[in-house]
Amino acid sequence: MKICIIAEGSYPYVTGGVSSWVQTILTNMSEHEFIIYAIGAEKKSKGKFKYQLPPNVSHVEEVFLDDFTEEEDKWGRDYKLTEKEKKALKSLLDSRKPDWDTLLSMFSGERIDSAVNFLKSKDFFDIVHEICLEKYDQIPFTDMFWSMRSMVLPLLICIKHPLPEADLYHSVSTGYAGVLGSLGKYMYQKPFLMTEHGIYTREREEEIIKAQWVKGYFKDLWIQYFYNMSTCAYDTADKVITLFQKNMEIQEELGCSPSKISIIPNGVNSEDYHQLPTGNAINQNGLNIGAIVRVVQIKDIKTMIQSFAIVKQELPSSKFFIMGPTDEDEEYYEECIQLAENLQVEDVIFTGEVNVREYINRMDVLVLSSISEGQPLVLLEGMASGKPFVATDVGNCRGILMGERDDLGQAGIVVPVMQYVEMARAIIQLCKDDQKRQSMGAIGRERAILFYSKKSFIAQYKQLYKDMVDSIWQG
Structure with a gap:
């Protein structure tokens, strides 16, 4: 297949x-x-x-x-769209019910040669002009034209590829x-x-x-x-x-x-996270707090750093490891470095991209501060390692940590988005309570094994692929 x-x-x-x-x-x-x-x-x-x-x-x-910079640059071409095609394009720009069948037919064919040429055509100009007259007569036409053009251009680039x-x-x-x-x-x-x-x-x-x-x-x-x-x-x-x-x-x-x-929930192979390197060699005198995360804005690294500044006052020997690539948004990474310096908080360590399995079992508490998530794999990986989490209340974080299909108990603490004080309190609470850390970690591992198995996840997709393709042959 x-x-x-x-x-x-x-x-x-x-x-x-x-x-x-x-x-x-x-x-x-x-x-x-x-x-x-x-x-x-x-x-x-x-x-x-x-x-x-x-x-x-x-x-x-x-x-x-x-x-799109290397494409031809011709203004004013007339593609002689039919009334149905014009109506469909207008529906994409100014409707809640676009005619996608007509749009896919129109742009997947050879008649419209390129995205750039079409968006400089008389046809596109006339449709935007018509929309402006009907609904946006108080907005300068040039603003509307260039906004709609920039809106549609990426989509047409994809369709024409x-x-x-x-x-x-x-x-x-x-x-x-x-x-x-x-x-x-x-x-x-x-x-x-x-x-x-x-x-x-x-x-x-x-x-x-x-x-x-x-x-x-x-x-x-x-x-x-x-x-x-x-x-x-x-x-x-x-x-x-x-x-x-x-x-x-x-x-x-x-x-x-x-x-x-x-x-179909995400899955991890819990055995991959069993008996990983342990010990506190990276911080013999205190606790290790970690985040497995890309250093980008949607992960809200700044809230982590602000929370650790409070944690550091309470637990001066603790260290905070931010484990993940820093090159995806280098400007944001520099802002995070500057924030740590401005707060005069020490022991914030950006490891860059690492083999997480070499670090994860050396952490005492794991943190996730995202502004938006689906069902984070890092949560499941941490749970499979038996580590408690402090995570923001986004996506499925609450469901994973609190349990949607079981009464095993809490595998971590959920806090509001961007609330670094509450995040710090939760981290401190776990850091000061060995028994709670171990209990939550054990609950998380059991939940990962029972409900978030990679074997089950793969098996379901294999069956889904087979059923969908078989249905075409049988149809």
Whole structure:
């Protein structure tokens, strides 16, 4: 079976999270051939993979959202769109119910030669002008034109890029990846599976609300545009997989048919985290607090540092290890370094990318301070190691630590987002109570073994792949 996995902003360019999940799928299904369709933000990332690709990956197709500078630059072309096509394009820009069938048909063909040329065409100009006259007559037309152009350009770049043929398309989010999964189904009449780890539209909405580059009156337009792309994936996908109950409820709220949705939680092989290196050689005189995390804004490293400044006053011999890559957002990393210096807090150690298994069992308490998450693998890895967590109340963190399907008890402490004082109190509480740390760690390990098995996770996806492809042959 040839499976095309479509990943946006993750595999194989960054480590952890969704990327680790993809690598697990690939390395545990050697019987299948995989094509990776990787959507990256910037062309400078081309070929810079963070993972060793397994032998069953036959090809990586890369497309970058900024890859348009070398295309032809012609203004005013008339593509002679039909009334149906014009209406469909208008629905994408200014409606809650886009006509995706017509849009996919229009842009997947040869008639529209390039994304850049189309967005400089008379057709696009006229449609934006019409929308402005109808709804936005108080906004300067040039502002609206360039905003809508920048909004649509990345999507059209993706659609116009060649999509390899496969037996099944599997996108690991909605957004651009979800639209391309829909395109694969449309072009090749093959099944489309989508796994949504976090709720993509909610994450983009949060980013846009905070964004400085989007003017206030355009924020709603951008947010609705991302919701429209999710609608495409939800409506087109044959099966939609989520990781936990709360996300399933949100997907239904956003319009996904309940009959399509199934829950397959993440999984870890708990034996991989059993009898790892122990001892306090890295801090013989105090406790070790750790975070397995990429140093990026959505992980809110600054809240960790602020909380540790309080912990350090109470537990002066403690050390804080931030274990993960620092090169994904170098400006943010420098801001974190500067914050630690400004707070005059010592023993904050950025290890960079490391083999987590060499460090994790030497930690006494693990911390996760993310602003947004799905079902974090690092939580399961830490629990499999028997370590208690202090984590923010995002995604499925509460469900994992408190137990959704059992009465085993707490495997950690959940705190509000960005509340560094409460995070510090929770860390101090665990650091000062050996028995509680050991008890929570034991509960976490038992929960990981019972409910978050990698063997079960892989088996369910193997069966899902088989059933979906078999249904096409039988149909």
